[in-house]
Amino acid sequence: MDTTLAKGLGVLDWLARQSDGARLGEVAQALGLGRSNAHRTLQTLVQCGWALQSLDDSRYFASLKLFELGGLVDGAVDLKDRLHPFLAGLAQATGETIHLAVLQGADIVYLDKFDSPLPVAAYSRVGGRAPAHCAASGKAMLAAMALDGPALRAQLGLAGDSLPTHTPYTLTTLQDLQADLAATRTRGWAYNAQEWRLGVCGLGAAVLNARAQVVAAIGMSVPALRCNPTQAHALAQQLRACAVQASGSLGLSASAAQACNAGRAGASQTISEGTTPQTTQDGCAVRTSAAFAPKPASASSPASTTTRRQL
Numbered sequence: 001m002d003t004t005l006a007k008g009l010g011v012l013d014w015l016a017r018q019s020d021g022a023r024l025g026e027v028a029q030a031l032g033l034g035r036s037n038a039h040r041t042l043q044t045l046v047q048c049g050w051a052l053q054s055l056d057d058s059r060y061f062a063s064l065k066l067f068e069l070g071g072l073v074d075g076a077v078d079l080k081d082r083l084h085p086f087l088a089g090l091a092q093a094t095g096e097t098i099h100l101a102v103l104q105g106a107d108i109v110y111l112d113k114f115d116s117p118l119p120v121a122a123y124s125r126v127g128g129r130a131p132a133h134c135a136a137s138g139k140a141m142l143a144a145m146a147l148d149g150p151a152l153r154a155q156l157g158l159a160g161d162s163l164p165t166h167t168p169y170t171l172t173t174l175q176d177l178q179a180d181l182a183a184t185r186t187r188g189w190a191y192n193a194q195e196w197r198l199g200v201c202g203l204g205a206a207v208l209n210a211r212a213q214v215v216a217a218i219g220m221s222v223p224a225l226r227c228n229p230t231q232a233h234a235l236a237q238q239l240r241a242c243a244v245q246a247s248g249s250l251g252l253s254a255s256a257a258q259a260c261n262a263g264r265a266g267a268s269q270t271i272s273e274g275t276t277p278q279t280t281q282d283g284c285a286v287r288t289s290a291a292f293a294p295k296p297a298s299a300s301s302p303a304s305t306t307t308r309r310q311l
Helices: 003-016 024-031 035-047 065-094 136-145 149-155 174-187 229-249 254-261
Strands: 051-053 060-062 097-104 107-114 129-131 190-193 200-208 214-223
Touching: 003 024, 003 035, 003 060, 024 035, 035 051, 035 060, 065 097, 065 107, 065 214, 065 229, 097 136, 107 136, 129 136, 136 149, 136 174, 136 190, 136 200, 136 214, 149 174, 174 190, 200 229, 214 229
Parallel strands: none
Antiparallel strands: 051 060, 097 107, 097 214, 107 129, 190 200, 200 214
C-alpha cells in the first residue's frame, strides 16, 4: 500500500465530513498526524484542487471537486440502471455477450454486461478497459462524435498519426481510422474485425441523450467463428434497434434516434463501405481494400474457438 496516498485520502475523507471545515491542529489530532505532516498533506490537497483554505481563519475545507466527481459516478450508475433492461433484451434475443461502455479519453470502460450462455463466447469485464480505436463500442462513439482530425488525435492522446496496434488487424493510422468511422456513420453501426483480440469480432452502436450527445455505446462481442458477413449484419440490425430504443429512453426523439443510428440505404451490403468482405480461416470478414489491407495472422496465433476472449 502507498502510505502517502492512503494518508492523503484519509485526510480528504475526514475533511469532507466536516461541515465547518477544520484547522490544522484539528486535522492532525483527528488523524493522529504530526502538525508538519498534516500541513504538508493539506497543502498538497489545496495545490491539487481537492481542498480550500480560508484566508480569514486558515480553516481547511474540501473543495467541490469531490462533488463534481460524485456527480460523474452517480451519472454512470444511473445510466447503467436505465439501460440495463435494453441490454438484457438484446442478450436474450441474440445469445451473444452484450455490454454497455462509456468513453474515457482514449479508452472505453465497461459499465455493464451480459455473458453469452453459449459454450464458445467472447469475454469482457465490468470495469475493464479497451482502446477506443479498435473496439467496436469505442468506434461507435467516436463515429457519432464526428471529430475532425486534430480533435480525434487529441481525444486519443496521439502525438502523430500512428495508432497503437494490438493484433495484425488493428488499424494503424489516424487516416485509416477516420475512413472506418466515416463508414460507421454511413452504416449506422461499428465493426471490429479482430482488431483488439484475435478470434473476437465486435459490433457497436452509440447511445445518445435528449440533446443528441453521445453518452455510451451498446456493444456485442462475438467469436470470429460466428461472425461471417451474413451473421454480422443480422446481429447488427438487432443491436442498432436496441441502441435506438435505449436513446429514446434517455429522451432522444424517435426520428432523431433513427436518423443517428439507421445508416443509409444500401450501406449494409458490405462490412465496410468501399471494401470487399473476405472471409478468413476464422470465418470473420476483414477489410481488403488498399487502405485497410490487414496483415495475415500468423499460424502461431492462439486458437479462437476454445476459450473466452476479451473484446
